[in-house]
Amino acid sequence: MSLVTKLNNEMKQAMKNKDKDTLSVIRMVKASLQNESIKLGKSDLSEDEELTVLSRELKQRKDSLQEFKSAGRDDLVDKLETEINVLQEYMPKQLSDDELEAIVQETIQETGASSKSDMGKVMGAIMPKVKGKADGGKVNQFVLKHLN
Structure with missing residues (x-):
């Protein structure tokens, strides 16, 4: 529908x-x-x-x-x-922290990112994957956590 x-x-x-x-x-x-x-x-x-x-x-x-x-x-x-x-009620089910963290780690490996300077590249690759399923601020926190 x-x-x-x-x-x-x-x-x-x-x-x-x-x-x-x-x-x-x-x-x-x-x-x-x-x-x-x-x-x-x-x-x-x-x-x-x-x-x-x-x-x-x-x-x-x-x-x-x-x-x-x-x-x-x-x-x-x-x-x-x-x-x-x-x-x-009309939004898709939100991703759990564990699911989001797995997507972040997978995307960091896919993009070959290794430092904070690669933040834009990683965020650009992740956001289409989690669109509507996770808050951008939360995604940003997870990416920063893994790029340190």
């Missing part, structure tokens, strides 16, 4: 349940997907492109969450946490 179809079904269910929070997040995701398809000049996005949009939306909310927490805006923190939880 495509993401748009799933979103449409979930939107209908949220309307029936009068779940305004979920409904607003689903509408926002659908709008973002529509904007991306217009930007790319396509009628349908690939699964990878849909994942990119979802990841971008999730990252924006996580960044905002940190800002609101540091500013003491608990009202907005609660709202964003709800949005993040809804968005994460």
Whole structure:
């Protein structure tokens, strides 16, 4: 089932349940997907492109969450946490630390990296493999750990 179809079904269910929070997040995701398809000049996005949009939306909310927490805006923190939880339902299963570490080690061997100066080469090779399945900051930490 495509993401748009799933979103449409979930939107209908949220309307029936009068779940305004979920409904607003689903509408926002659908709008973002529509904007991306217009930007790319396509009628349908690939699964990878849909994942990119979802990841971008999730990252924006996580960044905002940190800002609101540091500013003491608990009202907005609660709202964003709800949005993040809804968005994460549509994301692929996240990799465990062990799985991520194995991918990092494998990629370092594939690229022949040996020092921090090879960081860009390793990150460029890893990110397509873990797209949507791991946070970029976490990947960065594992790569730094193994390039020392």
